[in-house]
Amino acid sequence: MPATPQVVRVTAEHATDRTAVATARPRLSWVTECATPGWWHAGAELELTGPAGTRTAVLEGEDSVLVDWPFEDLRPREEHALRVRVTGRDGSVSAWSEPRPVVAGFLADGEWSAATVGLADPQRLAEPVLLRRAFTLDVPVARARLYATARGVYQVEVNGREVDDEVLKPGWTAYDHRLLHESTDVTGLLTTGENVLGVRLAGGWFCERFPSGEIGTRLYGDQPAVALQLVVELADGSTRTVATDGTWRATGEGPLRRSGIYPGETFDARRVQHGWSSPGFDDAAWAPVRVDEPCPVPQARMSPGARRLREVAVADVVTTPSGRTVLDFGEDLVGWVRLTVSGPAGTTVTLRHAEVLEGGELCTRPLRTAEATDRYVLAGTGREAWEPWSTFHGFRYVEVDGWPGELDPADLVAVVVSSDLRRTGWFECSHELLSRFHDNVVRGTVGNFLHLPTDCPQRDERLGWTGDIQVFAPTASALLDCDGFLTSWLRDLALEQADHDGVVPYVVPSVRPQVLAAAAWGDAATVVPAVLHERFGDTGVLAAQYESMRAWVDVELAAAGERRLWEGGFQFGDWLDPAAPPDRPGEARTDPDVVATAELFRSADLLARTARLLGREEDAERYAGAAEEVRRAWLREYVTPAARVVGDTQTAYALAIRYGIVTDPAVRAAMGERLAHLVRAAGYRVATGFVGTPLVCDALTGTGHDEAAARLVLQTECPSWLYPVTMGATTVWERWDSLLEDGSVNPGQMTSFNHYAFGAVADWLHRVVAGLAPAAPGYRRIDVAPHPLPGLDSARFVHDTPYGRAESGWRREDGDLVVTAVVPTGTTARVRLPWVREEPVDVVSGRHEWRGPDPDAGRGPGGPVTLASSPAEVLDRPAAYDALMTTLRAHDEHLARAFRDQTRWVPQGRLVDLMRRVPLPVQQRADEAVRAATS
Missing domain, CATH: 2.60.120.260 (Galactose-binding domain-like)
Known part of the structure; x- marks a missing residue:
């Protein structure tokens, strides 16, 4: 990092490539680096050189992100070079930045003359x-x-x-x-x-x-x-x-x-x-x-175009039981195959794409009606190279038919395509499977960000489902520079919404024959703009989407009526709860009314905050009042005096805690305790769907239950985040069990192996586990508050914020915890150290390191347990639980799975009393194994 300030990156708002801008007055951002701790931006000078000569603008103040255009409007096709130099509060002045081309890539009003x-x-x-x-x-x-x-x-x-x-x-x-x-x-x-x-x-x-x-x-x-x-x-x-x-x-x-x-x-x-x-x-x-x-x-266009990002070679050539040739590219990807082939004219090479094999053969059932098949007819002119250009596929495996002569796998390569968004986030930790899971999240994001945020890239769908991006927007915003990409999609959302009297369609662009108001899905109208403001400091997207946000909340409030409870009617609810039958994914354990009213509160609250930020005080008061009425109604209707929520599900408690519905500290603590109890009772296996899954770990750590969150996120049994990784997944699945434990494909009609929604937990890995979160819009102020989870020895998240690269991480070392942080130039951070979390430390820009006692150091494994111990005692000793399940599986895999799934792992009673269907000799062997594992 330079000793004096240096402007290292200058960008123009919604540039579609390195030069073109989509508006006559693009907002400008620049990143400054300086090794001087606490260097602070005091002003900037901007120089624009173009057809009319050189103009300058002098700006005072701290702003360097999405700064209003300070010159005359750009005119179509004008080409300029923009340079920036900055001044610090200490009087230091940077050199001029490298010139950044700015080309007006738009047409003037009335200039479009082309016929269609x-x-x-x-x-x-x-x-x-x-x-x-x-x-x-x-x-x-x-x-x-x-x-x-x-x-x-x-x-x-x-x-x-x-x-x-x-x-x-x-x-x-x-x-x-x-x-x-x-x-x-x-x-x-x-x-x-x-x-x-x-x-x-x-x-x-x-x-x-x-x-x-x-x-x-x-x-x-x-x-x-x-x-x-x-x-x-x-x-x-x-x-x-x-x-x-x-x-x-x-x-x-x-x-x-x-x-x-x-x-x-x-x-x-x-x-x-x-x-x-x-x-x-x-x-x-x-x-x-x-x-x-x-x-x-x-x-x-206001977001980068889609391009070929990289190429993937064939990892393996498989001959299936039926004698077919299948190429394995080693990862689930999005794009197509480029081939080089020679043979007689008229020879047809057929490529069939799929994500998985079943029974050793290409499994195309999850594609439903999508053929996902490319055919190339040879000209017979020697070595011929070809790749598709008007379609795309989601695949790992490609069945090749009709290849002339012996197939050389080097003659076929997978081409990965996606919207060309800059990578901005990197997570790593000491747990191999969790690191691989995060890699899968990244790969699935890139695959599903092809011109719009889609649910999946392979079957006869590939639609912009609003519910998926609503839960995933925070993770996406941490991994990719997707402000322009999602802002563009939100414009389509508002246009489609206006066609339906304020109701947000389930998918945008809308292709569904019927559009009904659905909580969590329609709430993309409020949540996604709020996320873009929080992560990119973009107030402009709030202003542009404000009427859309308000129209959606008005729809929700009308549905709730005077009771302020959104009840009845169609809802997706906590979609894909693992308890839902394969053919009925909406049958979740959490009452859809509980979900819908909680989402109404969240959207009304976000709208009130947005109105206040934009200076719309009358709206701010109105919607803040409505949000409070909804919050009180939810508590009155769905929460007992003992802080139990109707349905007693993990999602219900997570909603109350994370959305701020419960504000009383004692009630919040009681709900956190109940949530932790339910998570353990479920065997630390996932029991939430689309709505609850992004929230449950946050709700646990937010109420002091780090160990429960750790056991949940590091679980490898089905259903869990890491189960697919153990089954060879290279992207996040739509269903927790898209591939069943016996290797067969889920029998449900809706099964995708590249679906980013359940990967939304990655945002918690970034903010909480590694500990890097925005404390002010655009990370102008940063929260550094890592949670060193049991089962991990280190974790780190690096993020290119609008102000520069930030970092938070920790590692266990010689009985201590070492916390590290990098605070970008021109920002500050509030640091909460694990050993003194109640006393935050304010720090300025620069690299920081702290060392303190490791709360987990010296923690013993505890005393021995037996089958006479409670289910919770056995479960909470991983060695004992593993010994138990290994013994049961050795006897009967199906019996072991049924016992695991049907047992409530609670601290009451004896585990042996729940094993009546297990033969006595097996019980005895299991008891011996459990004792041996914990003695």
Whole structure:
């Protein structure tokens, strides 16, 4: 770190790449590093150099994150270089930062002139199209920018070269309301003389048959269409615009014969029209395009595009019992396979994708109606390389059929694609399985952040489920720079919500035939903006989404009525509670009314806080009052004088504790005790669904039950976070038992092996276990408060905050605890050390280390236990429990599993009294094993 201040990163709000910005007044951020402890930002000077010369702006104060644009509005296509230098309170001045290009990547109001065009006479649904337009430039090109969008997915070529490396453009938005356009510098692709614009176009999400009950429906349209305009500024000062219109020509006779998000691609290399996007190509056989009715004027993209991020080699080649060849790529990933092959013309290579094997064969049942199959027909011209471009798959395994000759696994490689979001969070700990679980969370996030936050990437769904991102937004915001990505998605949420009188659809963009208000799912409208404000310091997203937030809370309050209890009607509830039957995932142990009313309180409270932050005092008072009425109603209706919650479930107590419904310290402590009791009674195995799972560990540690939280998060028996890891998972599963303990796939109709929702516990690992949390929006002030959990020897979380890199961690060393922290320049931290947690320490920027007594040092294992001990006593001695279960499994695996699942591991009674179905000789062997393990 430099001894004097240095500006190391300058960014512009919602930049889609390293240069382009989506608005005329992008907010600016910069990160300063300085080795001087406690260095504090006092002001900055900004220098903008562009067509009008150099302008400067002097800003006073501490702000360096999402600072309002201090210059005149940018004009379309203007290119600038921005530099920043900062001044500290101590009078120190940094050097100028490296110039940061800022290009106005948007169009002026009324400037969009492109028609929406497609194939005039399609012969089949969602027919892939090639389109082209030749034009001549008589004067050298000074600058050229391409603006393009599609109802479908597209790629543009200029003179035979692709214009960028993005994939599946422009992604999926609420097509009826909002389209996005890319903004691409193509200056270097144009030449004086004849030029050609070529477009590859396929149906993508626009033409997909989305699941709707038993029958898929094509919601948006039957045929894809594209709209683009190329604005060329010539050396003589003139401007030439080439836009899609009726003069373009198109053909459906290209090599892409079939394409769909769910079906996959069929590509016939014999039909490649060489040179089709280059000058000199004869397009006489092509026909004039179809011109559609105008679509919504596209908006500039405000989040990074999707790209090929990395490649994965084949890890193993499997010959299945039926003799088929299956490639194992070693991890569940999202993207496609690129192949290199040679063979006779007309040979068809078929690639079928799936996440798991069952019985040694490719298991496609979880895909439901999604074919997830790519086919390549060889041209017979020697070594041929090919990869899909208009579809994607979620897979680990690929079955290969029709390969000519001997298959060399080096000829096939998996290409991982995702929205290109900067990684910002890294967690590590001493527990191998927990570290692998966190890796799985990261991999699942990347896989499901492809243009929008999806539930899963593989089956006939891949939808923007609101409930999933509502619970996962804090984790996502810690792992990836996803402010622009989720802000863009929230705009679609608000547009779809307005179509349903304030009700938030279950999925955004909305493709469901019926939309009803559902708690936790609809609460994405309030929770996600609040998370973005908390983690990125983004007040702008609160202002932009405020009406959406208010409309949703008004829907909830109307549903609750005068009693302020949201009862009855459809709810997802604590979805996928492990106790729910495979075919009825909504049948949770927690009453859906308890969940719904708790979510209403949370949203009303968030809305009141947002209103106050935005200066809407009347709304703030109104919704704060409503939230308090709901809170009191929840306590009155669902909590007994003894602090028991109706249903007596883990989720119910976690809701009360984490949402702040219970404020009385004594009641809160009693609920924490009951929650810890229930967690132990369940054998420290997960007993919560979508709503409760992100909360339960937080509720335990927040009420002083670190050991229970540790046993819960480190559990490896099913259901648990680590059970899938022991079964070879490389992403987080949708169901706790997507793969059953016997290796078979869950019989439920809804089973995914890449579903990030249950990975939301990673945020607790970051904030609580490692101990790094925002104490002020954007981490301007940081909480460092690690919880050294029993069973771990170390943990650490590193996060690139908007102010710079922060870190919190701890390790056990020679009977002591060593806590470390890195506080970014220009921020402060409040530190709560494990051995003096009630006395926080305030520290300034810099690297810090503290050493103190380890509360777990010297803790003995306790006295011996036997089968005459209580179930809880045996369970709380891991060695005893393991000895017991090993003995039972050696006798009868099914009996052992039934005993484990049916036993309430409570501190009352004797364990042996619950073993009546276990043969006496087995009981005796188990008692001997338990005694031996604890003596």
